[in-house]
Each structure stands twice: as structure tokens, then as C-alpha cells.
Amino acid sequence: MSLALVFDYLVSPTFLRGAMMTLLLTVCSLAFGVLIGLVVALLQESRTRTGQAVTLVYLWLFRGTPVLFQIIFIYNVLPSFGIRLSAFVSAVLALSLNEGAYMAEILRSGLQAVKKGQRVAGLALGLTSFQVMRHVVVPQAARIVLPPIGNQMIGMLKLSALVSVIAVEELLLVANQTASATFRYFEALTAAGIYYLAMTTVFMALQMLLERSLDPKKRQRARNVPLAERLLGITRAPAIR
Amino acid sequence: MATTDIRPGEAATTAKPQLEIMAIDKSFGSNRILKACSLNVAAQETLVVIGPSGSGKSTLLRCVNLLEPVDAGNIFFEGRDITREADKAHLVRREIGMVFQNFELFPHLSAAENIMLAPVRALGMSRADAHDIATALLAKVHIPEKADAFPDELSGGQQQRVAIARALAMKPKLMLYDEPTSALDPEMIREVLDVMAELSAEGMTSIVVTHEMGFARRAADRIIFMEAGEIIETATSDAFFGGSVNERTRRFLDQILH
Ligand SMILES: Nc1ncnc2c1ncn2[C@@H]1O[C@H](COP(=O)(O)OP(=O)(O)O)[C@@H](O)[C@H]1O
Ligand SMILES: [Mg+2]
Numbered sequence: 001m002s003l004a005l006v007f008d009y010l011v012s013p014t015f016l017r018g019a020m021m022t023l024l025l026t027v028c029s030l031a032f033g034v035l036i037g038l039v040v041a042l043l044q045e046s047r048t049r050t051g052q053a054v055t056l057v058y059l060w061l062f063r064g065t066p067v068l069f070q071i072i073f074i075y076n077v078l079p080s081f082g083i084r085l086s087a088f089v090s091a092v093l094a095l096s097l098n099e100g101a102y103m104a105e106i107l108r109s110g111l112q113a114v115k116k117g118q119r120v121a122g123l124a125l126g127l128t129s130f131q132v133m134r135h136v137v138v139p140q141a142a143r144i145v146l147p148p149i150g151n152q153m154i155g156m157l158k159l160s161a162l163v164s165v166i167a168v169e170e171l172l173l174v175a176n177q178t179a180s181a182t183f184r185y186f187e188a189l190t191a192a193g194i195y196y197l198a199m200t201t202v203f204m205a206l207q208m209l210l211e212r213s214l215d216p217k218k219r220q221r222a223r224n225v226p227l228a229e230r231l232l233g234i235t236r237a238p239a240i241r
Numbered sequence: 242m243a244t245t246d247i248r249p250g251e252a253a254t255t256a257k258p259q260l261e262i263m264a265i266d267k268s269f270g271s272n273r274i275l276k277a278c279s280l281n282v283a284a285q286e287t288l289v290v291i292g293p294s295g296s297g298k299s300t301l302l303r304c305v306n307l308l309e310p311v312d313a314g315n316i317f318f319e320g321r322d323i324t325r326e327a328d329k330a331h332l333v334r335r336e337i338g339m340v341f342q343n344f345e346l347f348p349h350l351s352a353a354e355n356i357m358l359a360p361v362r363a364l365g366m367s368r369a370d371a372h373d374i375a376t377a378l379l380a381k382v383h384i385p386e387k388a389d390a391f392p393d394e395l396s397g398g399q400q401q402r403v404a405i406a407r408a409l410a411m412k413p414k415l416m417l418y419d420e421p422t423s424a425l426d427p428e429m430i431r432e433v434l435d436v437m438a439e440l441s442a443e444g445m446t447s448i449v450v451t452h453e454m455g456f457a458r459r460a461a462d463r464i465i466f467m468e469a470g471e472i473i474e475t476a477t478s479d480a481f482f483g484g485s486v487n488e489r490t491r492r493f494l495d496q497i498l499h
Contacts, residue, residue, distance in 0.1 A: 121345035124306060125359035126335030126411055135362055139349045 001186055009178065009191035018174030019195045025091060025160040025170060026199075030153055032096035037103025044108055055104070062101040068162050070094045075166040091163035099156060106152070110145035111137065143214050150207035154200050171195055257320055259284040259446050260305065260415060265314030265324075267300055267470075274300045276470040277314070282415070285444040289457040292467030293493060298450045301467070302417045305448070306337040319414065335363060338408030342420040344400040346392040352379065352403045353388040356410045363411070371410070378406035382436050398429030402436055409440075416440065418449040434459075452497050458482055466490040 009015050040058065043051035062070065075090040085093065114137045122132035164173035175192035179185040258281040267275035274297045282288050290298050303309040305316060307323065307330040315324045323333045346355050356378055357371035366374075379385050382402035392400055401421055408416060418437065422430040434453060438460040441447055451457070457464055457478065464481045466474040466489070474490045486494070 117341065117343060117345045118347065120308060121339075121341060121347070123308060123331070124334055124337075124339040125407070126331050126363045127359060128331050128363075131362050135358060136347055140347075143349070 002184075005184060005187040006190050006194075009175075009188055010194060014174055014178065015171070015191055015195065018169060018171040018192075019199070021169055022157065022160050022171040022195075023199065025088075025095065025163060025168070026153070026157045028092045029095035029099055029160070030156050032092065033099025033103050033152075033156070034107075034149070036096060036100025037105075037107050040100060040104035041107040041111060044104065045111065059101050059104070062098050067094065067098045067159060068165065070098055071163055071166060087163075087166045087168045090166060091160075091168045095156065095159065095163070098159075099152065102152060103149070106145050106148045107141075110141035113144050114140045139214075143211075146207070146211055146214060150203070150211075153203050153207070157196070157199055157203065258282055258317075259286070259319060260448075261315075261317035262301075262305070263315045263317070265304060265311045265316060267297075267304055267309060267311050274470050275304065275311075278470070278472050279314075280465065280472060280475075282446060282448060283462075284446055286462045287441040287445075287447045287449065287460050289461040289464045290448060290450045290467060291452055291457075291464065291493070291497075292473075296467045297470040298467055299419050302339070302419050302448065302450060305415075305417060306334050306339055331363070335359075335411050336414050338405075338411060338413035338416045340401070340404050340408055340416070340418045340421045342424050344392070344397070344404045344424070346400055346404055346407070348392050351389050351391055352384075352395065352406075355392070355403055356407045359407070360410050374410055375406070378409055379403070381409070382406045383432070396429060397425045398432045401425065401429075401433045405433075405436055405440075414446060416445055416447045418447065418451065420450050420452075422451065422453060454494075454498065466493065468493070 040055050043055050071091060071094040074085070074094045075087060078085060078090075118136055118140070119132050122136040123129070127135070160170055161172040164170055164176070167173070171192050175188045179188035182188070260280075260282040262278060262280040264277045264279050265275055266273070266277060278297075278301060280288075280301075290301070292298050300309060304311050305318075307327070310327060311324055315322050317323070318333065318336070326333060346352075347358065350358065353372060353375040356375035357368065360366040360371040360374060361368060376385070376388060379388055382405055384399055384402055387395060387399060387403070390399075392403070395403065405421075421437065422433050425433065430453065434456045437447070437449065438456065441460040449456070449461070461478045461481075463475060463477050465472050465476075466486070468489060474487055476486060476490075480486075
């Protein structure tokens with residue numbers, strides 16, 4: 001057991017690259033996941049029959065199968081249909097499609113939480129539908145969806161470790177490869193663990209700052225989730241699948 | 242009956258009515274909610290609308306500011322047919338203020354910001370100018386000290402007065418009030434009605450759906466009674482409170498007054 005080695009791993013280019021890859025996977029998948037979720041949420045709100053059918057099938061597929069299955073399927077099965085994607089693109093595709101299915105639900109609940117009367121009041125003032133969306137609905141919905149989206153962000157960071165299965169050089173794969181080569185499991189995995197904890201902590205801090213900046217009264221709300229609960233993921237909207 | 246009544250002593254501002262509703266029809270599915278309703282409102286007039294729940298009072302107001310499209314008939318606002326201007330509805334609504342039963346203040350904005358939103362976003366006014374307007378309007382509705390308060394920090398009566406100020410910020414030529422005091426505790430009704438009566442006295446053209454007969458007596462020029470989508474009776478305030486109303490109106494009044 002060598003703390004010096006843990007430190008060496010922490011500052012080594014390999015681990016740094018692994019951590020950056022994990023971060024990149026998380027950010028990309030989350031961004032596309034939010035976009036997909038938004039499209040799905042709006043399709044569901046639109047109440048057109050095709051929109052409903054398409055979203056239903058999508059949600060059924062991606063909420064009804066394990067993410068690990070989706071990752072492996074996209075990487076290994078799509079090529080036989082002539083769709084050849086790099087491991088990284090496959091990983092982001094699988095993670096964002098999976099994320100979108102959960103994000104749709106979060107965004108929809110946020111939009112629905114803003115009562116119809118609020119939109120009517122905005123329209124009655126002479127604002128356009130877009131202005132009502134932008135200045136009345138979205139600011140209110142944002143405050144509702146931000147805590148669950150923060151949870152999803154932390155969940156995604158952890159979920160991204162799954163793509164090591166298709167050989168994307170993210171943090172866990174790097175740690176595992178290093179450990180197998182040197183038999184220094186404790187040191188390699190401890191270094192990876194420290195990176196994960198550092199990243200989740202930064203995410204949580206960002207989330208809290210963002211939540212506070214969205215609070216018009218700039219005051220700490222009683223319902224702010226305690227740090228321990230965030231860390232343990234025992235708040236609303238579970239990010240577990 | 243449906244001509245403009247201008248009370249003696251009041252300035253005859255225009256020959257044409259500010260608002261002219263001609264035989265509008267509105268159905269939701271197979272329910273015919275408004276049945277060939279016709280109504281004129283003169284500039285500076287205050288019209289009170291009474292009628293049982295479900296008679297179509299809210300729907301009538303919502304049709305006037307184009308929140309609901311009409312199926313038939315026409316609405317002229319300042320001589321202009323606005324009935325089928327769905328794409329320009331927001332331009333029409335800028336000139337028509339509306340106040341709701343549940344206030345509908347924006348909870349993420351302070352009182353002043355609620356009032357500033359539409360002038361800034363819809364008219365492109367500078368924040369500084371809009372803030373001046375908000376300050377003046379909050380004084381007008383008697384709560385100058387509440388500019389920075391958020392809706393959940395205000396009483397119902399205060400919230401409704403901010404909502405009135407918010408509507409006034411667009412300098413509307415017509416105000417629509419849909420049961421503005423029916424969600425309020427009794428002790429707060431007065432402060433809201435006072436503000437409305439003051440606006441009416443200043444010559445703000447208003448259509449007020451309310452069962453507050455004290456307000457009607459004080460501020461209304463005319464009173465209409467609606468039932469099942471029809472305007473059953475239109476009476477001047479004097480005639481109405483003089484007791485010359487038809488049988489159905491009288492029965493309804495007996496109900497709400499006892
Ligand atoms: N958006 C709507 N869809 C279907 N029915 C509606 C809608 N709005 C109002 N109605 C119906 O129209 C009737 C009149 O409603 P409303 O104008 O709100 O009456 P009032 O304001 O006089 O109580 C009611 O029976 C109501 O159920
Ligand atoms: Mg009503």
C-alpha cells in the first residue's frame with residue numbers, strides 16, 4: 001500500500017486522460033440527453049397521435065432495457081446494419097438516448113407544474129407565446145427541474161463507467177488496466193475513486209450555486225437538499241436504472 | 242337597449258362605442274356556451290356583468306381579448322374588427338388589460354418586476370422607464386412600499402392590486418375583471434374594489450364580472466345579467482337599483498343577496 005503511488009497515479013497523464021474522458025462522456029451525454037428529453041417532452045405535450053406513439057415506443061424501449069444492454073447493442077449490433085460508429089460515439093449515443101427517456105419525464109413535470117393560468121396571464125399582457133415561454137414558463141420550470149437534473153448529472157458520471165465494456169478509455173477502464181498490469185489494485189482504484197469523488201463534489205457545488213442563482217430571493221431554501229442526501233442519492237427522482 | 246348609454250353630465254367622448262360585440266357564438270364541443278351575444282361598451286363606461294356560475298361570463302371576457310376564438314359574430318374594438326386576427330392577437334391584448342380571480346402574479350418576480358415584464362418585453366421599454374411606471378402604479382394601487390416584495394409575501398388583496406397595476410402598465414384602453422374579489426377574504430375585498438372604483442371614476446373603460454352589488458351601485462354605469470350563454474337583461478345602474486328588472490334577474494339577485 002503506497003500513498004505515493006496513489007499520488008503518482010492521480011497526476012499521471014493516463015489517469016488524467018481517463019478522467020477527462022469520463023467528464024466528456026458525462027457532459028456530452030447529458031447535453032444530448034436534455035435535448036432529446038426536451039423534444040420528447042414537447043412531443044408528448046403536443047398531443048398529436050404520431051408524436052404520442054413515437055415517444056411511447058421510445059420510452060418503452062429505453063426504460064425497459066438495461067443501459068449496459070443498450071451500450072453493447074449500439075456498438076455491436078448496429079454495424080451489421082451498416083451503421084459503424086466509433087466506441088466513443090456509440091457510448092455517447094447510448095447514454096444520451098437512455099438519459100433522454102428519463103429527462104423527458106423530468107422536463108415534462110417541470111413544464112406541467114407551471115399552471116395554465118400563468119400562461120394565460122402572460123398572453124393577456126400582450127406577450128407572444130414565445131415570450132410567455134421564455135419569461136414566464138421556463139424560469140419557473142427551471143427551478144423545479146434543476147434539482148432532479150443535478151441528480152441525473154451525478155448519476156450520469158457514475159453511469160459512464162459502464163462504457164468501459166466497449167473499450168472507451170474512461171476512468172474506470174484506465175484504473176482497471178493499470179491495476180491488472182501492476183497488480184496495484186488498491187492504489188489504482190483509490191486514485192480513480194478520488195477522481196470520481198472530486199468530480200461529483202464539483203457537480204454538486206455547481207448545482208447548488210445554480211439553484212441559488214435561480215432563487216429570486218437569494219435566500220437559502222429550507223427544502224435545499226442536505227449534502228449527505230445528495231451524495232448518497234436518496235433524494236427524489238432516482239438516477240438509478 | 243344595446244345602444245351606448247352615457248349618463249347625464251358625463252362627457253360624450255365618442256359616438257362610436259369602444260367595444261362592439263355583435264352576435265358572437267362560442268361552443269366547446271357540442272356545448273353552446275355563448276349564444277348570439279351582443280353588447281356595446283362606450284368609452285369610459287363601467288359595465289358590470291352578473292349571472293350564475295357557468296353562464297358564460299368568463300368565456301365572454303376571454304373572447305374579447307382573443308384568448309378564445311369565436312365561432313361566429315364579430316368584435317369591434319375601437320372600430321376595428323379584431324375577431325379574426327389570431328396572428329395579431331398579442332397586439333390587441335396589449336390594449337386590453339385583464340385581471341383574474343386567482344391574481345396569477347408571476348411567483349418568480351417581485352411586485353415591481355411583475356409590473357415591468359410586459360412593458361420591457363412586449364414594448365421594448367428600458368428597465369429604468371418601466372421601473373418608474375411600476376413605482377407610480379404601485380402608489381396608485383396604494384402599496385408603494387411593496388415594490389420588492391414577492392407574491393408569496395403579499396396578502397391576497399395586495400396581490401390582486403399588484404395584478405391590476407401589472408395590467409395598467411400596458412396603458413390599456415379597456416380593463417376586463419373576472420371575479421377579481423371572489424378568491425379574497427372578506428376584509429380584503431374592499432381595498433381591491435376601491436382601486437377599481439377609482440379607475441372607473443378616472444374614466445377607464447371596464448367590464449367587471451362580479452357579484453359585489455355594492456361595487457355595482459357605486460361604480461357601474463350599466464349592469465347586464467347573463468344566463469345560459471345569453472344576455473338576458475341590460476339595465477342602467479339607476480334602473481337596475483331602482484328595481485325595474487325582469488323576473489329572472491330578480492330571482493338571481495334574491496339568491497345572491499341571501
Ligand atoms: N376551455 C373549455 N373547454 C370546455 N368547456 C369550457 C371551457 N371553458 C369553459 N367551459 C364551459 O363553459 C361554460 C361557461 O363557463 P364560464 O364562461 O367559465 O362561465 P362563468 O364564468 O359564467 O362561470 C361552463 O359550463 C364551462 O364548463
Ligand atoms: Mg367565471
